[in-house]
Amino acid sequence: MNNPQYRQRAIQAREELTDDYFILWIWDEAWGAAVRPGQFFEIRALASLEDAQVAGHIPKLFKPISIYDNQGGRIGFMIKNVGKGTNALSKLRAGDMLELLGPAGNGFPVYRGKHALLISGGIGYPPMWYLQKELINHNQVYWMHGGATQGDTFPCDxxxxxxxxIGKKGRVCDGLKENIAKYDIDIVYSCGPLPMLxxxxxxxxxxxxxxxxxxxAYMACGIGVCYGCVIPVGSALNWDYLRVCxxxxxxxxxxxxxxLI
Ligand SMILES: Cc1cc2nc3c(=O)[nH]c(=O)nc-3n(C[C@H](O)[C@H](O)[C@H](O)COP(=O)(O)OP(=O)(O)OC[C@H]3O[C@@H](n4cnc5c(N)ncnc54)[C@H](O)[C@@H]3O)c2cc1C
Ligand code: FES
Known part of the structure; x- marks a missing residue:
């Protein structure tokens, strides 16, 4: 597990996906060599002096955002504009500055020789993109994604x-059992809303x-200090609260x- 580091980085490029979704790309070779699929960064728009003078205008909290892609240090964050923090990020353009704290969290284990099924829901899509890139050369991979509507869907199987x-009407888990049998799946990776998981x-x-x-999980510090993100983990008789971040x-x-959640 890496110790998260704080850095400021310029946005190299911005990509529009849909009305709500966009990608911000930064460049950091050292982080590019260190990160793994499933890890995330706490990110925030760097306030300009002008903005900072407008009381209450700058969201104080960093937002946890997964690594969507890593092209040898060209790191992408795919973001859905849902509230104050992500809205502030949605206003950024190439050349604007980001504050980043990361990489955070443990990431997915990446194996070889498996029949892997990836299942994502809504904004659970971004970490799966990076994961499937790491898996695809050494495993058979099948990816199912679900969203509320067409605007919440992106390329997958x-x-x-x-x-x-678009696609099949229903929830993404509707097809899970059938696809596990059909593709002889021996490992499943998932990311999405808690009921889906x-x-x-x-x-x-x-x-x-x-x-x-x-x-x-809702995160405050995002780096293991506040215990605001804990969930119960363990056996039915012997579990403890662990930090999602x-x-x-x-x-x-x-x-x-x-x-218990
Ligand atoms: C480990 C991790 C990785 C994430 N990766 C991504 C990513 O790659 N791209 C992305 O767009 N988002 C991602 N998220 C979710 C993202 O962090 C939240 O959408 C964001 O923090 C919302 O902040 P806001 O200020 O814009 O909205 P807020 O005003 O805080 O919330 C807006 C709405 O979103 C809901 N919401 C906020 N945070 C969460 C949460 N953590 N879980 C469920 N519902 C929430 C609120 O209930 C509210 O309805 C991730 C979250 C975690 C914990
Ligand atoms: S968000 Fe503070 S410990 Fe996880």
Whole structure:
């Protein structure tokens, strides 16, 4: 596990995806050599003096954002504009400055010779993009992604939408059991809303399939200090609260006490 470091970096490029989603690219060769899929950074728009003078205008909290891509140090963050912090990030353009704290968290284990199934929901997509790039040369990979509507979907092998606007109508877990059998899956990686992860875990536990889930949690410090992000992890009789930002965000799915969250 790396110790998170604070740096300021210029945005090299910005990509528009949909009305709500965009990608910010930075360049940092040392971080590029150190990061792993599933890790994240705490990021925040660097306030200009002018902005800082407008009381209450600059969100104080850093926001946890997964590594979407890493091209040897060209690091991308794919972001959905949902609230004050991500809205401030959405206003940034190439040349603007970011404050970053990271890399944070443990990341996904990357194996070889597996039949891997990736399952993502909504903003669970970005870490899976980086993960599938690391897996694809040494494993068979099948990727299912689900969103509320077409605007929440991105390239993968199979898409589900709740409103049926693209792909199959329904939730992404609807196809999980069938695809585990069809593609002879022996490992599952997941990232998305907690109910989706819990539903996926029920299926992988029933089928005794290894499963690593990346959890979302509200984070304050993001670096293991405040214990604001803890979740219950362990066996039914012997569990403890672990920090999503430090011991996670990736956990063995069967060890998360979903019934207590
Ligand atoms: C480890 C980790 C990795 C993440 N990676 C990404 C990523 O790659 N791209 C991305 O766009 N987002 C990612 N997120 C989610 C992102 O951090 C939140 O959307 C962001 O913090 C919202 O802040 P805000 O100030 O814009 O909105 P807020 O005003 O704080 O919240 C807006 C809405 O989003 C909900 N919300 C906020 N934070 C969370 C959360 N952690 N879990 C569930 N619901 C939440 C709130 O309930 C509210 O409805 C990640 C979160 C975690 C914990
Ligand atoms: S957010 Fe502070 S310990 Fe995790």
């Amino acid at each position: 199979e898409i589900f939408t709740e409103d049926g606007s 819990a539903a996926a875990t029920a299926i992988t536990q029933e089928l005794a399939i290894e499963h690593y889930a990346s959890l979302e 430090k011991e996670g965000p990736v956990f063995k799915a069967e060890e998360v006490r979903w019934e």
